[in-house]
Amino acid sequence: MSASIWPTLLNIFGVLTAAVLLAALLTWGERRLLGFWQDRPGPNRVGPFGLFQVIADMIKLFFKEDFVPRFADIPVFILAPTIVMVSMLLGFAVIPVSPAVGVIDLNVGLLFFLAMSSMAVYSVILGGYASNNKYALLGGLRAAAQTVSYEVFMGLSLMGVVMLAGSFNLREIVLAQQDGWFILPQFVGFLIFFIAGIAESHRLPFDLPEAEHELTAGFHTEYSGMKFGMFFVGEYLSVILISALTTTLFLGGWLGPWLPPAVWFALKTGLLVAVFVLLRAALPRPRYDQLMHFGWKLLLPLSLVNLLLTGGILLWLQQ
Amino acid sequence: MNFAIFYLTATIATLSTAMVIFNRNAVHALLYLIVSLLSVAVIFYQYGAPFAAALEVIVYAGAIMVLMVFVIMMLNQGEAAVAQESRWLQPRSWIGPAILSAVLLVQLIWLLGGDGGEGSPNSVGPKEVGIALFSRYILAVELASMLLLAGLVGAFHLARQRKTDGGEVEHAD
Numbered sequence: 001m002s003a004s005i006w007p008t009l010l011n012i013f014g015v016l017t018a019a020v021l022l023a024a025l026l027t028w029g030e031r032r033l034l035g036f037w038q039d040r041p042g043p044n045r046v047g048p049f050g051l052f053q054v055i056a057d058m059i060k061l062f063f064k065e066d067f068v069p070r071f072a073d074i075p076v077f078i079l080a081p082t083i084v085m086v087s088m089l090l091g092f093a094v095i096p097v098s099p100a101v102g103v104i105d106l107n108v109g110l111l112f113f114l115a116m117s118s119m120a121v122y123s124v125i126l127g128g129y130a131s132n133n134k135y136a137l138l139g140g141l142r143a144a145a146q147t148v149s150y151e152v153f154m155g156l157s158l159m160g161v162v163m164l165a166g167s168f169n170l171r172e173i174v175l176a177q178q179d180g181w182f183i184l185p186q187f188v189g190f191l192i193f194f195i196a197g198i199a200e201s202h203r204l205p206f207d208l209p210e211a212e213h214e215l216t217a218g219f220h221t222e223y224s225g226m227k228f229g230m231f232f233v234g235e236y237l238s239v240i241l242i243s244a245l246t247t248t249l250f251l252g253g254w255l256g257p258w259l260p261p262a263v264w265f266a267l268k269t270g271l272l273v274a275v276f277v278l279l280r281a282a283l284p285r286p287r288y289d290q291l292m293h294f295g296w297k298l299l300l301p302l303s304l305v306n307l308l309l310t311g312g313i314l315l316w317l318q319q
Numbered sequence: 320m321n322f323a324i325f326y327l328t329a330t331i332a333t334l335s336t337a338m339v340i341f342n343r344n345a346v347h348a349l350l351y352l353i354v355s356l357l358s359v360a361v362i363f364y365q366y367g368a369p370f371a372a373a374l375e376v377i378v379y380a381g382a383i384m385v386l387m388v389f390v391i392m393m394l395n396q397g398e399a400a401v402a403q404e405s406r407w408l409q410p411r412s413w414i415g416p417a418i419l420s421a422v423l424l425v426q427l428i429w430l431l432g433g434d435g436g437e438g439s440p441n442s443v444g445p446k447e448v449g450i451a452l453f454s455r456y457i458l459a460v461e462l463a464s465m466l467l468l469a470g471l472v473g474a475f476h477l478a479r480q481r482k483t484d485g486g487e488v489e490h491a492d
Contacts, residue, residue: 073344073346075347076346076347076350079350106369107369107444108369108370108372108373108444108445111370111373111374111377111445112373114373114377114381115373115376115377115380115381118376118377118380118381118382118385119376119380119381121381121385122353122385122388125385125388125389125392126346126350126388128392129346129388129392137392140392141389141392141393144385144386144388144389144392145389147385148382148385148386148389151381151382155377168445
């Protein structure tokens with residue numbers, strides 16, 4: 001018993017610590033990459049390559065006044081930022097990093113991820129509601145509508161992969177890609193999932209819930225100190241989680257020649273995170289109604305057609 | 320099945336459901352309802368139905384409750400609504416339903432005490448659920464889909480923009 005529990009504990013704490021540290025590091029990495037793509041240095045003063053900027057930011061967040069407005073719904077106000085952290089970290093539990101590394105091997109792993117990403121929505125909605133502030137409320141309303149809509153075809157776009165692999169288990173999905181990554185037969189599914197992932201983590205260009213030019217800071221207008229920090233880190237956690245899951249589902253997970261499996265996984269995930277940042281650097285923000293139209297009138301029918309074709313071709317091949 | 324975890328989860332589910340009824344703030348009551356749904360999902364998982372557990376979280380806790388919170392947020396209830404709720408929670412208004420539900424509870428306990436069999440430990444995966452839905456229960460699935468379609472058409476009709484006589488577009492109420 002005690003012999004077998006240590007690797008499990010090591011796995012759990014290793015994955016969770018790595019996830020949080022990477023998310024913190026990404027706050028620096030993103031600004032450096034943005035700087036690179038916009039022909040400016042980015043944060044480069046504190047420590048080597050500005051790497052200690054993360055620590056400086058953290059100290060700043062911890063020592064800021066942690067202000068809770070009197071007009072807020074205080075218990076909900078305090079609860080809201082924790083939800084995104086908890087649900088995103090739980091989401092990392094099902095990600096198979098390599099054959100040996102991964103917290104839990106759930107046979108409904110993919111559905112567990114979808115469940116966690118739909119729970120993370122509450123963070124934004126409740127934060128917007130509890131602040132008792134018009135900007136925050138509007139941000140929360142947008143977040144609710146946007147994420148509920150994009151969740152629909154996020155789930156639908158993944159069903160093609162599930163059909164090809166014949167399983168919801170993420171490890172089995174990775175192993176099913178030994179003959180070829182699913183990005184080729186499921187390219188449409190990949191695109192839809194990635195777009196829906198951006199909308200779910202409400203990153204630019206789909207960051208309408210916190211669009212600063214019209215809503216000050218949207219749902220986290222009233223937040224300060226480490227409560228804001230948790231929203232912030234939660235957002236980066238969800239970027240990493242979506243990238244890791246895209247790697248697992250479409251890019252063959254840990255599979256790859258020569259290098260150790262975990263390195264392949266990290267490389268592919270890092271590349272997708274860089275694509276997230278590049279999209280932020282390159283694309284302007286759409287209008288809110290354009291976002292909803294794009295989702296319901298283009299992505300939803302497309303993912304249904306993708307599902308139909310995948311199912312049809314699979315049945316035809318089986319005959 | 321681990322009984323300690325089961326009873327703990329069941330207690331959380333019962334308490335949070337009670338809080339849904341007794342809480343005077345609508346949003347707080349909805350939050351307790353979400354906790355209740357999540358604990359029911361844990362119980363499903365323990366009973367060997369991981370697929371049902373995942374769907375419970377995705378569909379009920381993750382989508383339907385989000386929409387309910389959305390609507391409550393739009394209504395923007397304040398102190399007045401809380402005061403109204405506390406007026407409604409007078410004993411005169413809840414004692415009748417409470418007695419009736421107590422009778423039901425006694426019946427339920429009596430029925431469960433009858434054979435008290437342990438839940439079957441075999442696990443039901445997504446594939447079995449899918450096969451059952453589209454073979455044995457196909458009629459129920461089709462009926463439910465028709466009902467949902469009717470609801471969809473109704474919602475579309477209510478939210479449609481109508482042209483008035485003057486040619487202006489206005490929202491149908």
